[in-house]
Amino acid sequence: MNRLSIEEFEIGPIRPPSEGGSFSLLLRFSRNCSWNRCTFCYGLHYNREKFQLRPLDEIKGDIDKAKAISDIIKETSIKLGLIGQINQEVADALFRYYPEARYSSSFVTVFNWLYFGGKTVFLQDADTLIMRTPDLVEAIKYLKKTFPVIERITSYARAKTALKKSLDELKALKEAGLSRLHIGLETGDDELLQKVHKGITAEQHIKAGQKIVKAGIELSEYIMPGLGGKEMTRQHAQNTARVLNEINPDYIRSRPLAPRPGTPLAEAYHKGELQVLTPHELLAEIKMLVENLTVSSKLCFDHALNPSVKSGFGYTPLLDQSYEGYQLPGEKEKLVAIIDKGLKTDESKFATVEEIARTAI
């Protein structure tokens, strides 16, 4: 049996579903969240661990480790006469030669990445823009030099951090190869932003979003229907639409509220301080948002937290869960018609917030 010396590179805990769908290579440029205070999240995805910047050399070292694994995989393909093509035959041969590779998360990640095209990369963790711009530019350029076939590099960022970057800095990042940023808007309502400790105002969200768009970086804005509960549903929908209209991001991604155990928001919910929306109320809020949008964005419901109807032992999503979603404004009427159909469906057929939370968080 052959021995393979695999050097593991760091992989953080989360990435957006759309990056999972494209089997993006995950590279951890920083660790955890620098904020950890949003009441619905509390940095729990990162176990509330301390935020850490990673030294540039360490990041480059991880890129080198991914490259070394990629070389082994490609050499195996060539040895098999498959001229670099990565398929099941290569997987079978690799795991036959190197059985221990199955247990290496780095190896499996790189294999899957190459198997599905090897064109997209996601930079982890919660706020990559917080790196010094020259360091981030250098790291991205190094990544592209190491893997010239990469076509898309994306990352999470806080809008507050984006706001602190100059337009020229963002353009330099775009020029280096940063293609898309995923930002948590959650709501465009100032009162609610404050209530959930998002640490930013609606105006600042608008300025940050507009700057990213102006720099030519694609923008995915995440919104959280239901976040304001019954009390703030109208202002949440209307002000979120207003902020999105000002930004006109490439993507709007819906992630309805589900109180996550261990968060201050879940505590408020259990104490009866937050009245969560019923399935029909959630649909009505989404409808209000959609009707108020004037954007040319793609509106996506690409997460299991979105409204779904019970079917057998599982749930069937009411709305299309594709990563490209509904193209607005062209598909607005179609979307409203589906929501209206949902509003006419017996509410007891829908999964409740609690039921969805049990399966989707």
Ligand code: SF4
């Ligand atoms: S900034 Fe993002 S990761 Fe950090 S606490 Fe808020 S929602 Fe969670």
